[in-house]
Amino acid sequence: MSTNPTNEQKMQEEIFTAELFVSRVLRIGVLCSGFVILVGILWFLISGDSGYPGDVYPTTLMEMFEGAVQGKPFAVMLIGLFLLILTPILRVGITVLVFVKAKDSLYIGITSLVFVILIISLLLGKVG
Amino acid sequence: MTSMMIEIFGIAILAGIVGAVLGLGGGIVVTPALTLLFGVDIKTAIGASIISVIATSSGSAIAYIRDRITNLRVGMFLEVATTVGAITGAFIGGLVAPNVLYMIFGLLLLYSAYAMVKKTKDELPQEVKLDPLAEKLNLQGEYYDKALQKTVKYNVDRVYGGFGVMYGAGVISGLLGIGSGSFKVMAMDVFMKLPLKVSSATSNFMMGVTGAASAGVYLFRGDINPFYAAPVAIGVLVGATIGARIMQRLKSKTIRKIFIPVMAYVAIQMILQGVGIKI
Numbered sequence: 001m002s003t004n005p006t007n008e009q010k011m012q013e014e015i016f017t018a019e020l021f022v023s024r025v026l027r028i029g030v031l032c033s034g035f036v037i038l039v040g041i042l043w044f045l046i047s048g049d050s051g052y053p054g055d056v057y058p059t060t061l062m063e064m065f066e067g068a069v070q071g072k073p074f075a076v077m078l079i080g081l082f083l084l085i086l087t088p089i090l091r092v093g094i095t096v097l098v099f100v101k102a103k104d105s106l107y108i109g110i111t112s113l114v115f116v117i118l119i120i121s122l123l124l125g126k127v128g
Numbered sequence: 129m130t131s132m133m134i135e136i137f138g139i140a141i142l143a144g145i146v147g148a149v150l151g152l153g154g155g156i157v158v159t160p161a162l163t164l165l166f167g168v169d170i171k172t173a174i175g176a177s178i179i180s181v182i183a184t185s186s187g188s189a190i191a192y193i194r195d196r197i198t199n200l201r202v203g204m205f206l207e208v209a210t211t212v213g214a215i216t217g218a219f220i221g222g223l224v225a226p227n228v229l230y231m232i233f234g235l236l237l238l239y240s241a242y243a244m245v246k247k248t249k250d251e252l253p254q255e256v257k258l259d260p261l262a263e264k265l266n267l268q269g270e271y272y273d274k275a276l277q278k279t280v281k282y283n284v285d286r287v288y289g290g291f292g293v294m295y296g297a298g299v300i301s302g303l304l305g306i307g308s309g310s311f312k313v314m315a316m317d318v319f320m321k322l323p324l325k326v327s328s329a330t331s332n333f334m335m336g337v338t339g340a341a342s343a344g345v346y347l348f349r350g351d352i353n354p355f356y357a358a359p360v361a362i363g364v365l366v367g368a369t370i371g372a373r374i375m376q377r378l379k380s381k382t383i384r385k386i387f388i389p390v391m392a393y394v395a396i397q398m399i400l401q402g403v404g405i406k407i
Contacts, residue, residue, distance in 0.1 A: 016196070023194035030186050034365050037358050045130050050355075059350035077354035078347070081179060084361055085343045087186040088336035095200055106265070111204045117211040118341050 018098035025094055029087040037080030044073035051075060092118065132166070136356060137363040139165070140180065144367020147184035149375040150387055151328030152309035153335045155181050156394070158360060168356060175351035178343045180364045181309075185336025187368030188375075192329040195376065197271045202284065202316065203330045203337075205265060206294045210312075210338055213298020220299070227402050229300055233311070234398030236293075240314040241391040244384060251276070251380050256321045258283040271326060274376040282323050290320040301338070309335055310394050313387070324380040324387075 044050055050057070051072025058064045058075050064082065067075025092115050099107040143157035155177035162173040192198045247253075258268060262284035270281040297311035309331055316327035346352050375383065 019193055019196060023190050026186060027190045030190065030365060034362060037361050041358050057354055059348060074354045077358040081352060081354065081357055081361060082347060084182055085340050085347065088182060088340040092337055095204065107201060107204060110208060114204055114207045114211060121211060121215050121341050
């Protein structure tokens with residue numbers, strides 16, 4: 001690629017725009033999850049009720065959604081936390097797009113590989 | 129109840145700042161704070177700390193990626209090693225004595241702390257060769273250093289060494305379920321000779337990615353208690369946003385001076401655990 005500097009420069013430009021895009025999407029994701037968690041916390045503190053007896057809180061996605069719809073603060077907080085957990089995965093997904101835009105096939109491969117390994121490890125239920 | 133949540137929130141802000149500056153994810157502050165100060169059981173504390181890792185990662189990544197400090201290529205390339213390592217670790221669980229691994233990695237970390245001490249005089253890595261493999265993988269890069277007020281171009285050395293350490297760190301985290309932030313910074317700083325700020329930002333980026341997979345498991349296993357994890361998440365997000373600003377204005381020399389004792393502490397803790405003393 002060093003034989004064609006203008007082409008490389010153009011590619012760098014494209015990557016920069018794409019990285020800005022990653023940063024922006026990430027900010028939206030973080031603000032959304034943070035907002036939902038905060039609503040849950042304030043609701044919980046104002047009402048003094050978690051929506052569940054004692055130390056109980058929902059542990060399946062179904063229960064979390066149902067609880068959140070019924071306005072149970074702990075469920076709202078957990079939905080927010082779930083959204084937060086999704087942000088890095090979203091980031092890997094968009095990073096693939098960044099490399100697609102830069103036509104960098106090596107890194108489209110590497111990033112997709114990471115994505116697949118992540119899914120596998122999530123299914124195996126064990127990863128550091 | 130309100131005052132306890134506010135206290136947790138305050139500690140989480142501190143954890144976010146420390147985690148974002150050092151590239152360690154914040155678990156290093158959250159876990160001991162929750163268990164020692166609030167008497168929270170270790171499972172719940174680890175659940176909250178994995179949330180803090182993700183919050184640090186995503187909170188700081190907004191600034192680090194926008195300002196191009198994170199090296200996405202290095203991060204993704206090394207992420208292959210960590211994730212494959214983590215799966216290996218999960219499979220060989222019964223085959224290897226964790227004590228031996230604790231010892232090996234504790235000593236490796238101690239050596240790295242020593243190697244870092246020797247680098248305290250240099251603001252940036254000096255005369256780094258570009259590893260042919262790094263050139264092939266296009267790993268070299270540049271970023272604008274706000275403390276030095278100039279653009280820093282950098283090369284990447286010893287790709288195999290860095291990849292190997294990351295694989296080992298992945299195995300250990302898959303096997304023992306411990307965070308590996310210090311190993312990530314070690315692989316990039318000591319082995320691949322990246323500028324410290326790039327190592328820290330890229331480590332944070334990577335930790336969120338691996339952390340997300342395990343956090344999902346923790347969440348559905350019921351180990352993430354919203355009472356602790358929610359204020360931790362908000363506090364760490366605030367802290368990491370502040371930390372990402374502070375880090376860019378700090379000199380690498382200063383960051384290194386904070387990093388070395390933290391690394392030595394983690395190393396000694398691991399070695400002690402290797403010989404059977406639990407702290």
